[in-house]
Amino acid sequence: MTDEEKKKHDEMTEIELVIGHVLRIGVITSAVVIIIGLVLALITGETGYPAGTFPTTFATIFQGVAAFKPFAIIMLGLFLLILTPVLRVVVSIYAFAKEGDKLYVWITVIVLVILVFAMWIGYIGK
Template structure:
């Protein structure tokens, strides 16, 4: 047996070709506050519980309303786009595509009223555009509902921030027309 650096030992046998290396670590006496850890953990859990209890019923209702709005809004928009896409492919799926020149969207699809009139006339592309409008309208509606909730609660800092978000959304949507 050979000794290396106090805690490191190598065991070797003359009969076999394998060596076994054993490392013995010295145990240090460390001052540790492991007994205080459960108290700290339970205190933080109590604080979290109190914060959850402090949320009023209207806060939870608003959170549920906004999450359902986003979830079902995206599902509705996706369903409308899927239906419109399937109907479009049934009618136009076998037509040859020409990519020789770029053709923009027809003017009837450039405004929400044009999209609605196209859908009412039975246009399949209009149905796809309606689904895209619903997808865009979902987060905008969420911001509007949040704004109304903040006004009702008189939380004016959040009202200002939400108005800034709504103004930037409106500018980005209306700015495309001008």
């Protein structure tokens, strides 16, 4: 293996480790936030919202988190959980670009656009 091939292999191994860390940190962070919301709901005995309602927009989620409303904290944790694979796609774009694999860069960019578009449709279609 030449020095250039070894260097490229080492860079790809490092990028794969970063992708693993992104996924691990995202899942752990979202789990901790959700657990905090659940514990807060158990302690207070309420959700912070009238029966049958919960925060659905970013503004109401962040306002609810600032007011320590349990459902808002749980929704933030779920948002972080959804955001985790999106961040993985972004890191993959970087990895494929670093490899010089233009086809996979474009495929992954298309996947990212589809993910963002689907989230946007879900957000406006509430």
